[in-house]
Amino acid sequence: MSPVTLRRVELRLFKDAAAPHLFALPATGATVQIFHRSTTTTGAVEVEEMETVTVPVVPGAGFQFGEAVSASGGSDRDFQVRSVGANSLELDYLGTSSFTLGVGERIRSTQPRDIYLGQGGAIPPVTSLTVDSIGTVVGHIEAERFDYEVSGTAAGSAAGYYLDGRSGGGGAALTTLNVHDFASIQAAIDALPPWGGTVNIPAGNYQLTETLYLPCDRPCHLIGEFAHDHPARGTVLEWTTNVGMLRVRGDFSSVRNLKLRNTSLAQSSREDEGYGIAIGRRDRVDAHPHPEPITVTPATEYLRGENKPLYSVRIEDVVIADSPGWGIYIPGVGKISDGVTDEYDLETTGGGTLSFGLDFKRVRVHKARRYGGLFVGSGCLTTSFETCDFLYQGAGEVPNSTYYVYLASCDQPMFERCVFEGRSPADKAWIRLVGTSDAVFDTCYFENDPELPGALSPTYFIELAAGGVPCRASAVRNCRFVRGAGCGGHMNVLKAHPAGAEGLQILGGRGVSVQPAWDGIMKQFNGLAHFDLGGDPIGGDPNKGTVLTGTPVLSDAGASRQLQVGNAPRAATFASQSLGRLPGTTSSDLFNPNSDNPSRHEQGNLGRSRQRVVRGKPHVPVG
Numbered sequence: 001m002s003p004v005t006l007r008r009v010e011l012r013l014f015k016d017a018a019a020p021h022l023f024a025l026p027a028t029g030a031t032v033q034i035f036h037r038s039t040t041t042t043g044a045v046e047v048e049e050m051e052t053v054t055v056p057v058v059p060g061a062g063f064q065f066g067e068a069v070s071a072s073g074g075s076d077r078d079f080q081v082r083s084v085g086a087n088s089l090e091l092d093y094l095g096t097s098s099f100t101l102g103v104g105e106r107i108r109s110t111q112p113r114d115i116y117l118g119q120g121g122a123i124p125p126v127t128s129l130t131v132d133s134i135g136t137v138v139g140h141i142e143a144e145r146f147d148y149e150v151s152g153t154a155a156g157s158a159a160g161y162y163l164d165g166r167s168g169g170g171g172a173a174l175t176t177l178n179v180h181d182f183a184s185i186q187a188a189i190d191a192l193p194p195w196g197g198t199v200n201i202p203a204g205n206y207q208l209t210e211t212l213y214l215p216c217d218r219p220c221h222l223i224g225e226f227a228h229d230h231p232a233r234g235t236v237l238e239w240t241t242n243v244g245m246l247r248v249r250g251d252f253s254s255v256r257n258l259k260l261r262n263t264s265l266a267q268s269s270r271e272d273e274g275y276g277i278a279i280g281r282r283d284r285v286d287a288h289p290h291p292e293p294i295t296v297t298p299a300t301e302y303l304r305g306e307n308k309p310l311y312s313v314r315i316e317d318v319v320i321a322d323s324p325g326w327g328i329y330i331p332g333v334g335k336i337s338d339g340v341t342d343e344y345d346l347e348t349t350g351g352g353t354l355s356f357g358l359d360f361k362r363v364r365v366h367k368a369r370r371y372g373g374l375f376v377g378s379g380c381l382t383t384s385f386e387t388c389d390f391l392y393q394g395a396g397e398v399p400n401s402t403y404y405v406y407l408a409s410c411d412q413p414m415f416e417r418c419v420f421e422g423r424s425p426a427d428k429a430w431i432r433l434v435g436t437s438d439a440v441f442d443t444c445y446f447e448n449d450p451e452l453p454g455a456l457s458p459t460y461f462i463e464l465a466a467g468g469v470p471c472r473a474s475a476v477r478n479c480r481f482v483r484g485a486g487c488g489g490h491m492n493v494l495k496a497h498p499a500g501a502e503g504l505q506i507l508g509g510r511g512v513s514v515q516p517a518w519d520g521i522m523k524q525f526n527g528l529a530h531f532d533l534g535g536d537p538i539g540g541d542p543n544k545g546t547v548l549t550g551t552p553v554l555s556d557a558g559a560s561r562q563l564q565v566g567n568a569p570r571a572a573t574f575a576s577q578s579l580g581r582l583p584g585t586t587s588s589d590l591f592n593p594n595s596d597n598p599s600r601h602e603q604g605n606l607g608r609s610r611q612r613v614v615r616g617k618p619h620v621p622v623g
Contacts, residue, residue, distance in 0.1 A: 275325050
């Protein structure tokens, strides 16, 4: 036998219907056959005994005249190809039953492909393989694309598999669907094969009334056409009812180049409803069909994927406007409490999802009508926002008092080169952190637009509070804070509640007021300074480890002065490049190497190291 050109393929098959994960059981002993690349139906067709039907399918099926094919979904579904169109197949039904061939069903060749056991093809081929003890089958085939079928009492489902990237190619068809080939966007999403794929939404305005659900058990890439030059161009998805807009539920899924907006002018009554984009597998209002039964026991719900952690979701070049609830809602797990009984006590106890490694780039959220622009909840780890905008959540811009961002007991939320702009909320901080660890704001821009006449003094840009534990190791680096006209000269940059922050780091930064301060002095708010570090002036140390580095400056009516720091915790550390001693302090306020000060390890030449320790002096101007 002469050698043939082959591609190696490796499949891992499991008994569970959800995608493979750490607790899935291998489908040991199951039989695998590989077939000609299949196609997927894009419309429903009624099939009667021995009749000829025209079935709409995804383009590029590649079938031949007279080829025997079979449809998924049951027995007695065999056909013969009569003709092949650009977007359809004409099929002669060979069975005796009557049934509906639904949207998203597979049609594949009935003739198995030859499978070679060696790369060279010298060993005679076989037509099936048996799954080994770890759920793996390995073979070599002549095609780059293929479909496969698993049979046998041990098989369960083959909803997912892995390919060997070193094989030089090979694998299941990389499916790309166009929503114009389906009755709805949701129908196109539901038609993705078990290995996932891409759903393209061409430019246009699409009216929707129900939430779009991405699948839980396979990656789905929802991609539109973004037009940066005009808000009404590109792919615009527009909801006219008070519902969540889009829920992402599958690992390694993405959403790109879309504009999402809600024109209902509604306001949600629950935090888990009315969102722009929600990320998590399911919750109590997630009604779209899931591949697993919903009624599972607590012992099996994690194993079966219901609450399995969600990994590696990417959202890029997306605009979210006028959502009835949160603009972006990432619930996490459990119910958090910040010690205040209010509308922000979350109702996700029964069905939240841990989310790891979420990545947002060039996402704009504005005018979320209830709650706020972004929520990241308990247990979510490493959520990154790069060059994102959170806009117009202030008083008079939305009908409720809302947050720009709320971070609740999550870990490592990171904001880099992000913009927070609009008017000040009436009674809430712009950004509130509750029990959150390792939050970073790096080179971000905060701007309080001119306020309406008679507006209240603006609230703090950033607020840190305890949620059972303090916010730990947060950092605010090289950010710019701007207050416009009507703010009365109040800056109010950052407030840490007592026992609300540990290891807080503030590096540099600049505050700008475009309105001259009264009496030539930048105003304080409610007796607090621009940076209220939440320390105990009596001498306690609830917010230990606070570090302020550099010289935060304030530009006020063309003049420069220092931003004020109040309620500095005992042993807060300040590093300045220009002063030998902090104004407003005495020598007793500085480090004493013979004291029991917890910063004793920083002992050294103060003039050289410029490390300063302040003992709870309220309203100490730093510079």
